[in-house]
Each structure stands twice: as structure tokens, then as C-alpha cells.
Amino acid sequence: MATLPAPCIINSHQGRRCRRFSSPAATPHGHSTHLRRKVCAATASRREAAVARMPRLAHREVMLELAHQMEARLGPWLLPSEVPADVACFGDAAVPGAALGSVDVHRGAPGSSIDFMLEAWFHRALPTGGAIDITSLVVFLNGTTDAPHFLMELIQGGPSSLVVLLDLFPRRDLPVHPDYIDKYYGATSVDAHRINIEKIPQVRPYVSPSLLVRSLWSPTAVVVDIQCGEQGKEAALEEIVRGQLAHSAAELLHVWLNKCAGSVEEMEETEKEILVARDKMISTTSVKLNLSANLPKIFDKHVSDRVVAEIDKAFRGP
Numbered sequence: 147m148a149t150l151p152a153p154c155i156i157n158s159h160q161g162r163r164c165r166r167f168s169s170p171a172a173t174p175h176g177h178s179t180h181l182r183r184k185v186c187a188a189t190a191s192r193r194e195a196a197v198a199r200m201p202r203l204a205h206r207e208v209m210l211e212l213a214h215q216m217e218a219r220l221g222p223w224l225l226p227s228e229v230p231a232d233v234a235c236f237g238d239a240a241v242p243g244a245a246l247g248s249v250d251v252h253r254g255a256p257g258s259s260i261d262f263m264l265e266a267w268f269h270r271a272l273p274t275g276g277a278i279d280i281t282s283l284v285v286f287l288n289g290t291t292d293a294p295h296f297l298m299e300l301i302q303g304g305p306s307s308l309v310v311l312l313d314l315f316p317r318r319d320l321p322v323h324p325d326y327i328d329k330y331y332g333a334t335s336v337d338a339h340r341i342n343i344e345k346i347p348q349v350r351p352y353v354s355p356s357l358l359v360r361s362l363w364s365p366t367a368v369v370v371d372i373q374c375g376e377q378g379k380e381a382a383l384e385e386i387v388r389g390q391l392a393h394s395a396a397e398l399l400h401v402w403l404n405k406c407a408g409s410v411e412e413m414e415e416t417e418k419e420i421l422v423a424r425d426k427m428i429s430t431t432s433v434k435l436n437l438s439a440n441l442p443k444i445f446d447k448h449v450s451d452r453v454v455a456e457i458d459k460a461f462r463g464p
Contacts, residue, residue, distance in 0.1 A: 189227060189250065190214060193265070196235045196248035200269040201277070204387040205300045205308060209281045211392075212298070212399055213265055216283065219403050223258035227251060233456045238445050244271040245445050249453055251460040254288060259410055261288040261425075262460045270444040278303050278444070285407070286429070286461075289422040292317050292413070293406035294330055294364070298395060306379035308387065309352050310343070312395060313367035314402055317421060320365070327365070334401045337366040339394035346386060348374045356435055362428060368394065429461035 193213065197206055217224070227234070227250050238245035248267045254260025266282040279302040286295045294314035301309040314336060318326045331337065343349060352371040354360050363369055374382040413421070437457055441450035 189217065189252075192234060193248070193250065197267050199235075199237075199246050200267065200279070203279055203302060204384040205302055205391075206267070206279070206281055208387055208392045208395065209265075209267075209283055209298070209300065212395055213283055215396070215399060216263065216285065216296075216403070217252075220260060220263065220285070220407065223255050223260045223407075224252040224263060225255050228253075229456055233453055236445075236449060236453070238449055240446055241271075245269070245449075247445065247449075247453065249456060251456065253460075259287050259290045259293070259408060261286040261463070264457065264460050266457070268441075268444055276304055280444075285402075286425065287317075287406065289413075289418040291406070291409045291411045292326070292421055293409045293411070294402070295425075296399065296402045296406070306374035306376070306383045308372045308383060310368055310370050310372065310391065311352075312339075312398060313364050313369075314398065314406065315362070316364045317425065330405065331364060331366045334405060336398055336401055339398055340366050340368050343368050343370060343390055343394055346372070346390060348372050348382065348386065358431065359435070426462065430458075433458050433461055 194210065197210060200206065229249060229251050233249050236247050237243070246269045248265075250265050252263045254262060262285070264282070264284045264286075266280070268280040269277060270279075271277045280299070282299040284295070284297050284299075287293055294316050297311065297313050297315045299309075299311040301311075303309070314330060316326070316330075320327055344351075349370045349372050352369050354369075372383060372386060374380075374386070433454065437454050441454055444450070445453070
């Protein structure tokens with residue numbers, strides 16, 4: 147286990163003391179740091195090997211880079227993965243090579259503000275000749291802070307179409323916490339990325355069929371459907387993904403790593419319990435509405451049950 151840097155007080159916020167851990171890059175070198183680097187390298191190698199089995203897609207390459215950046219910064223605050231090998235890399239025996247997946251989870255180290263980091267990579271070739279590819283990178287924070295979670299999910303249902311869900315996921319009810327909006331969304335200027343992406347001609351709003359899901363996004367969330375047209379438009383989608391989308395995602399991750407990931411907010415115990423309970427309710431509902439309903443459509447029941455159970459364990463906690 148890595149030795150965590152001591153938190154340092156940086157400012158106050160509505161009478162509370164807000165602290166931030168010093169950067170992981172500043173963690174003293176030593177045996178534990180060396181071990182953590184070896185663990186991160188092993189995780190990256192396992193991730194790349196699992197993803198290499200899937201067809202090459204620009205959005206997967208962008209997400210690989212983001213996951214690498216995330217892990218490089220959060221490494222000292224993450225425990226080694228305990229995900230079973232048949233969840234870290236799996237397929238559907240009934241359709242060899244047509245249904246592939248990889249899920250990995252790192253819980254936060256004691257004393258850090260990280261609850262868990264989850265990444266998921268799914269590919270399913272369809273009988274019609276197309277494919278569906280889903281890539282997710284989610285980091286939930288724990289009750290030591292009320293800072294937003296990081297969430298990015300990319301759903302490619304065709305060679306020239308992509309649904310993008312990218313947000314600093316709020317943990318407060320925003321209408322009654324305008325200071326929270328100012329701190330994490332106004333002062334950080336993250337709305338500029340939503341505006342720039344929505345200016346792209348091929349982009350249109352994505353509307354979730356779930357009313358609950360629609361109510362959870364921040365006002366700066368990128369929730370869009372990129373439609374580049376029929377056959378032969380793959381290059382247009384790749385240009386958008388490697389261009390504006392990659393830039394905005396990297397910038398949003400940078401904001402989250404510097405403003406949210408290491409923060410510690412001093413709260414009353416009751417307030418903290420309400421915050422954590424809200425997180426659990428939202429994450430449990432997400433597993434039920436999204437994964438439990440949709441993964442069986444990609445993999446057979448035996449495989450999907452095993453994967454959903456591991457993801458559910460991450461959201462519910464040990």
C-alpha cells in the first residue's frame with residue numbers, strides 16, 4: 147500500500163474547511179512508491195492486452211490515454227485490483243471473438259478521497275454485420291468530500307455514430323447549493339467544453355429514456371449523439387473524436403484531478419452520511435437500469451451475471 151501524502155489546508159468554503167491532498171507526483175519515493183508504480187504498470191499492460199483483442203476504434207484509443215493519465219495521477223491513492231481474471235478479460239464462448247469485454251476496479255487506499263475507479267470495455271459484433279462498442283471510465287469519491295465524481299461513457303453503435311456522456315457528476319442538489327455550482331462548474335469554466343462540442347454540425351442532444359438519469363447530470367454535462375451520416379463517414383467521426391472530443395475530455399479530466407480528486411471537505415457526520423447514502427442510491431439505480439438490463443443483450447447470462455456482480459460490488463462498496 148502506498149504511503150499517502152498528508153492533506154494541506156487551502157481555503158474555506160461557507161464556513162467549512164476545505165483541504166486538498168498534495169499531488170501524487172509529490173509523494174516521496176520509496177519502496178511503497180516503487181511497488182505502486184509496478185502495480186500501475188501491470189494494470190496498464192493488462193488493460194492494453196484486453197483492449198487489443200477488440201477492433202481498433204478512435205474512441206477506445208482516446209479512453210486508453212485518459213485511463214493512463216488518470217492512473218498515473220491517482221496511483222498512490224489506489225489499491226491493487228482484486229477483480230477476478232474472468233472479469234478482467236472475458237468473452238462469450240457461444241460466439242468466439244464476437245463478444246469481448248474487460249472490467250477493472252481499483253478501490254481507494256485508506257485515507258484518500260477515492261472510493262473506487264472503474265473502467266469497462268465491451269465489444270459485441272451484431273448478426274446484421276454491425277457492432278456495438280461501449281467504453282466507460284468512472285471514478286467515485288467517498289464521504290471525505292462532496293466534490294463531483296468523474297464520469298465518461300462512449301457508446302458506438304455504428305461506424306459513424308457515437309453517444310458521448312461526459313460529466314463532473316454532481317453530488318449535491320444544485321438548486322439549493324448555488325455555491326457548489328459556482329465552485330465546481332462556474333469558476334472552472336468547464337461549460338466551455340459543452341458549448342464547443344455542441345457547436346459541431348454533426349452533434350445533436352442525446353436524451354436518455356430514463357427521467358431519473360436526465361435529472362442527475364450537471365448543467366455543464368456533455369450528453370450528445372454524434373451522427374456523421376451513412377457509409378463512408380467513419381473518417382469524419384474519427385476526426386471529431388481525436389480532435390474536439392479528446393481535447394475536451396482531457397481538459398475536463400485535468401480540472402477534476404486538480405480541483406476534485408484530492409479535496410477533503412469537513413462536514414458534520416450526519417451530512418456525510420446523507421451524501422454517501424445519496425451516492426449509493428444513485429449508483430445502485432444505475433446498475434439496475436443500465437447494466438443489469440443491457441449486459442445480457444451483449445453477453446450470455448452466465449457471463450453478464452458475473453460481470454454485473456463485480457461492478458455492483460464496486461458501487462456498493464466492500
